[in-house]
Amino acid sequence: MESGQTGTPVVAATAESHLTDVFFAPLAQHLAEYLDAADIARIRTAFEFGAQAHAGQTRKSGEPYISHPIAVAHILADLRMDEATLVAAILHDVVEDTDIVHDQIVAEFGEEVAHLVDGVSKLAQIRFKSKAEAQAANFRKMMMAMVEDVRVILIKLADRLHNMRTLGVMRPDKRRRIARETLDIYTPIANRLGLNAIRHELEDLGFASLHPLRHRILSEAVRRARGNRKEIVAGIQERFEQRFAHERLTADTLAREKRPYSIYRKMQSKHLSFKEVFDVFAVRVLVDSVDDCYRALGIVHNLYKPLPGRFKDYIAIPKANGYQSLHTILFGPHGIPLEVQIRTHEMHQFAESGIAAHWLYKAQGDHGSVTQTRAREWLRDLLEIQQKAGNPQEFLESVKVDLFPDEVYVFTPMGEIIELPRRATAVDFAYAIHTDVGNTCVACKIDRRFAPLSTPLESGQTVEVITAPGAVPNPSWLSFVVTARARANIRAYLKHLQDAEAIRLGHRLLAKAMVAEGCDIEELDEARIDKILREYHQESFNDLLREIGLGNRMAPLVVRLLKAEAGKLDPDEILREGGGKQAPVIISGTEGLVVSFAGCCHPVPGDAVVGFLSTGRGIVVHRQGCSNASDAGEHPERWLAVEWEAEPTGEYQSQISIQANNVRGGLARIAAAVSDAGSDIDDVRFDDRDVNLTIIDITVRVTDRIHLARVMRAIKQLRDVVRVSRH
Incomplete structure (x- = not known):
């Protein structure tokens, strides 16, 4: 292939003219709706640069490769994105798939565009141990670029959307893999950034590729149900418009049909058949102001009775992605529930375009929308999670947890609303307030009553966190916290x-x-x-x-x-x-994470013990009689002499095996005996030998060997206990 001075392929003038007419001309017509001539000229320069770079390359469909970046630019033009974003969209694959290098992008189009292109490009030059590790590293790079400039993720989402639209040419296994990745990662990101129009299309395309049969059956069921129900909804819509006109309220009403993926998720989550999903059709009401939203709500509630407990006010308390609207379910004609959404025109624009609406409204000086604020708060949280994450896969795991927030809304003692994912606990709440509050929390009050830190919170509760200056995070918190911020800080x-x-x-x-x-x-x-x-x-x-x-x-x-x-x-x-x-190394029991006690033999103070230097874990302490410790021939250099401190502190786990007659209330009596001996039971396991005899293995907490003997003696004195031994 011949090359010009810049090292890019040379394309014949006629071929270039044909590409311009077919691909760029329709885009230029679209851009003329909101960009000036100078911006469109620069975007054309990027098109010519990209067409040369991708010359000779085709997609699996057989189309010239340049058709893909132009399609991505079309999607972004629908969002009214700025000129730099569109230039970067057209060039987003040139560094990865052609001989063009980063410095050439800088020289031709400037640092801003080069930064956007670099953020979207994959980490192609780095070798990874596994595909999962490579995906996680690429994801972290993309998300960190997004934190610096959110336009990176907008380009990536548009890129993914066009790839999903053309996924049919791929092998079935590759289609399913890409569809699963789309549903797991990209649709939640689109949702979190308030890009509902893109999210809905990604969901339906992903659903159709991942579960083609289910998608086809549901689509057919919706088509069959459309006739009768659509007439009912149209009648309701007409009544709304008449009543709004009578009340002199300016409102636009739009009937809408639920998408197949939304219906599928509802059927899955609530275990419903299609016939039981009544809100396949809904009405959306658009008004001019927030006051008009509540006026419209009163009007529709006067027309049809609302379904109790199904009203949601996302205007007073917006969703995590900044979405605002009033949602209500009405008893419609023939007893059919009907969903109604009421919002302002501006809220509707943000609901469809999310954070991208910033560029649409910035000419009006609107930089402080709820969607913008929420999205940027999330981006700041991402930066903190990235700084605390140990590796890319841990970061991906944390962000995926954060991408599926089924929200609860709780209050601080001062009345401030804190939004958390469902099943969040007081520890998540504490970290949402501030990292230092989370690190030093020791207790909490929920609605003025003391409660365990692991208690799942519910909407409407008032939560007060109690801190102590010397307190530190507890490793056990990782078993119940759900927010990525809490998990990253604890780790x-x-x-x-x-x-x-x-x-x-x-x-x-x-x-x-x-x-x-x-x-x-x-x-x-x-x-x-x-x-x-x-x-x-x-x-x-x-x-x-x-x-x-x-x-x-x-x-x-x-x-x-x-x-x-x-x-x-x-x-x-x-x-x-x-x-x-x-x-010997002296063990006090308070060494923390680098000295652990073997689960195979559960040593306690007073036992003769040995230590094994385990790679990455530090010293693992075994009892000398343990079968693992008796085989010291392997790696003798790793076995250490260890001894207990004269007065060790803390509690230690030990396992006791109990043979007992199989009688009602036997376990309760054993638990009472353990408690009377000053111990707690951590775990219980049963193994019924026959109808008369059962083996009960319990894990108890003791301070030393003498305390353990006292617990075993208390159990042995019970009438139905046959034998007590230590594991």
């Missing part, structure tokens, strides 16, 4: 906590290993430390200590290398086993 704190604990443990292990070799950790000089850091590819001494504490490096081997560097040991002997008996 970030625990990672920082684990690092600090691992450094302290690594220092202890290295100090003890040096004592065993006749050295002192305080004698280490900077030159020897620097040399060993280079050997182990670590940035700092703390990084090396963290690696030792997490079990990724063995302290005795590090000491031997240090001695070799000092000339006290032959380098050939560095990996020699043995080397003197180390003093």
Whole structure:
């Protein structure tokens, strides 16, 4: 292929003219509705640049490739997007799919356009361990670019919409994969940004590709139901218009039909047949002001009785994406429920275009809409989640959780409304207020009564969070929080906590290993430390200590290398086993995340124990009689001598196996005996041997071996208990 000076393919003048007539001319006509001639000329320059770059490339349908970016630009023109966005849309694939590089985009069209193109482009140059990891990394890159400039996601959504419109040429398996990704990721993003027109089309196209048979059956059912019900809705619409005219209220009424995917989701979530979904048709009422919305509501409620409990005021309390409207369900003619949505014309525009409506209204100086505010709040939250996330997949998981908010609305003690996803808890509420409030919360009051932090919140409740200066996040919170912000902050704190604990443990292990070799950790000089850091590819001494504490490096081997560097040991002997008996590591029970207790044997203070340095976890403590600990022949360098502190603190889990007669109330009596002995039951499992005898395995919390013996003795004294033993 011949190339010009810029390195882009040269296209014959006649072919270029044909492409312009077929593809650009209709777009230019569309753009002339709201852009000036200079902007359209620049967009034409981008078209010519893109047509040259994609020359010779075709889509699977056989069309010239340039047809795709032009179609994306058409979708964005429907949203009245600015000139820079349209230029970037036309060029969004040139860096990824042609020889064009980022610097050429900058030179021809400027930094702004280049930044948008770069945000949409995939991470094609980086190799990933798995497809899932690549998708997660691409998603994080796209979302972070969106935080900087929301136009990135608008281009990406338009790109996805056109790809979905032309998905029929793909293999069935690829169609299903792309449709699933669309429904899982892109439609929720469109919803969160208030782009309902794009969301609805993506949902229906995704549904048709993922479940073609279900889509066809539902579409046919709607078509069959359309005749009779449409006449009823038309009659209701006429009555509305007559009454509005009588009350001198200017209003537009629009009858609408529910989309197949909306019907399908309702049937799934509420376990309904199609015949039970009555609100297939609805009426939308558009008025001039908020006051008129409530006047219109009163008028329709006077015409038809409202269905109790089905009125929703999204004007006073907008949805997470800024959507505003009044929703009510009426008892229509023949007892058929009818959904009515009432909103202003401006609310309707934002409901369809969402955050993209910013560009439509910015000429009027409208920068403070609810949709804009909510969308930007979410983008700021995304930035915080990204900063706290450990890896791209964790970020994707967090954002996906946040993309499906079935909202509840609760109040602060001062009356401020806080919006949270359904099943959110007081901890989610605390993090929604402020990260510091979440990190230091210790208790909560719901409607002025103390309640567990894990209690799911309900709309209308007043929530008060009680904090304490020295409090820290609890790892168990991760089992019940639902918001991405809470999860990201808790994980970030625990990672920082684990690092600090691992450094302290690594220092202890290295100090003890040096004592065993006749050295002192305080004698280490900077030159020897620097040399060993280079050997182990670590940035700092703390990084090396963290690696030792997490079990990724063995302290005795590090000491031997240090001695070799000092000339006290032959380098050939560095990996020699043995080397003197180390003093035991003292376990207090409060070490936190880098010292854990094995679930196979549940050691408690008073047991003879050994430690195993597990990679990435630190020390795992076993009882000496444990089958896992008895096999110390494997990795002998990882087994450590450990001992309990003289007065360990805290509670420890232990398992007790109980053989008992199968009688009514037996478990209740066992639970009472455990409680009387000053312990709690964490878990219970049953194994019925026969009709007369049952095996009950319980996990209890005890302070030490003596406390455990007291609990077992209390159980054994029960009349129906045959045998008690420790696992």
